[in-house]
Amino acid sequence: MPGITYEDFLDLEYDPADSDLVCAFRVEPAADMSMEAAASRVASESSNGTWAELQVEGSVTDLSATAFAIDGDEIRVAYPEELFEPGSMAQVLSCIAGNIMGMKAVERIRLLDCEWPEPLATSFPGPGFGTSVRTEIFDAPNRPITATVPKPKVGLSTEQHAGVGYDAWVGGIDLLKDDENLTDQSFNPFHDRLTESLDARDRAEEETGERKSYLVNVTADANTMLERADAVAAAGGEYVMVDVITTGWAAVQTVRERCAELGLAIHAHRAMHAAFDRVPSHGVSMRVLAQIARLCGADQLHTGTADLGKLENEDTVGINEWLYADLYGLNDVLPTASGGLHPGLVPELIERCGTNICVQAGGGVHGHPDGTAAGAKALRQSIDATVEGIPLEEYAEDYPELAVAIEKWGTETPR
Numbered sequence: 001m002p003g004i005t006y007e008d009f010l011d012l013e014y015d016p017a018d019s020d021l022v023c024a025f026r027v028e029p030a031a032d033m034s035m036e037a038a039a040s041r042v043a044s045e046s047s048n049g050t051w052a053e054l055q056v057e058g059s060v061t062d063l064s065a066t067a068f069a070i071d072g073d074e075i076r077v078a079y080p081e082e083l084f085e086p087g088s089m090a091q092v093l094s095c096i097a098g099n100i101m102g103m104k105a106v107e108r109i110r111l112l113d114c115e116w117p118e119p120l121a122t123s124f125p126g127p128g129f130g131t132s133v134r135t136e137i138f139d140a141p142n143r144p145i146t147a148t149v150p151k152p153k154v155g156l157s158t159e160q161h162a163g164v165g166y167d168a169w170v171g172g173i174d175l176l177k178d179d180e181n182l183t184d185q186s187f188n189p190f191h192d193r194l195t196e197s198l199d200a201r202d203r204a205e206e207e208t209g210e211r212k213s214y215l216v217n218v219t220a221d222a223n224t225m226l227e228r229a230d231a232v233a234a235a236g237g238e239y240v241m242v243d244v245i246t247t248g249w250a251a252v253q254t255v256r257e258r259c260a261e262l263g264l265a266i267h268a269h270r271a272m273h274a275a276f277d278r279v280p281s282h283g284v285s286m287r288v289l290a291q292i293a294r295l296c297g298a299d300q301l302h303t304g305t306a307d308l309g310k311l312e313n314e315d316t317v318g319i320n321e322w323l324y325a326d327l328y329g330l331n332d333v334l335p336t337a338s339g340g341l342h343p344g345l346v347p348e349l350i351e352r353c354g355t356n357i358c359v360q361a362g363g364g365v366h367g368h369p370d371g372t373a374a375g376a377k378a379l380r381q382s383i384d385a386t387v388e389g390i391p392l393e394e395y396a397e398d399y400p401e402l403a404v405a406i407e408k409w410g411t412e413t414p415r
């Protein structure tokens, strides 16, 4: 009988096929293993091998991955397309980020990057809108759109929440956003919040003459998310928000299908991503999580603040560039910068990330000394000034809300 050993998964002469999925990993081998042995164990365990030499009866489809490059502590592995179930992110991840994350052959392993081949990439839907939300939902072709999360993140009643939304919208914010842990709790039930917030949205639209929208957090089990998405569409909403990491990609794919029928966009919050990507030597990079989010159909995704905000960030700018780049005709994704932003940080944020983004500020709006409406005005003023190329200090001479925000926060990075 033929044997399969894990050495069979290393071939430094291998030239990947166009249809292969190529993954880059950073690997720290176990103390008693060479990098070559660890690389072949990674390829083996993530495709069709295991720790033991296999005695195979009859012929089986060869689904072996091949570790084909080793460069210092980075390796590259090519996976044949037949290994994957098209359109199933859960199955893909059970291969390329499955058992290998915990196997003893490696002390640490991080999935750094993927090169997605066309057949596999296009077996996923991608976003329905992507960056076109700026013109298809809003009329903001030349500036970042803005969002705000009422704070405290949980505890406001439905009436308080919708009231904060109204003030923010009237002050110049485009999107009211639920926070990641606000879904359907007794102090602010989902359906009441949806109705009251969209009523407030309609009033704010009438008053300002601008398009406004609401990122209502539908996060739940998949069936409940579908019911909530239906309710959003019936109530006249344009978006659902999903905590994509905590719900899981299979559920995101289910929601994406329903949103395609309903014409809704998806705002993806990445709460819990840092459990995968914060420790640089281990886990799954934010870059790869962002790739997955795009394939599964997120229209807007939190990608960090290019180091300006309160949260640790991987390479926000590089991730955003990947989200804009061509991917076999799949739509792009609008990056959302969020976490500790305030008006004083906007010029540098736009300098680093450009204008094709969503700028989200919670504390940086509601923490304004004169309240939410003033905070919303200050955020919008900082964006308008930056897009017009006017220094904030100069613009603030004519806009007192911005002057107060700058006086309070300057250009400090919060913690």
Ligand SMILES: O=C(O)[C@H](O)COP(=O)(O)O
Residues within 6 Å of the ligand: 149, 151, 153, 179, 180, 269, 310, 338, 339, 340, 341, 360, 361, 362, 363, 364
């Ligand atoms: O969910 C988010 O994006 C955060 O709640 C941002 O809040 P902050 O702007 O107050 O940091």
Ligand SMILES: [Mg+2]
Residues within 6 Å of the ligand: 149, 153, 179, 180
């Ligand atoms: Mg939040």
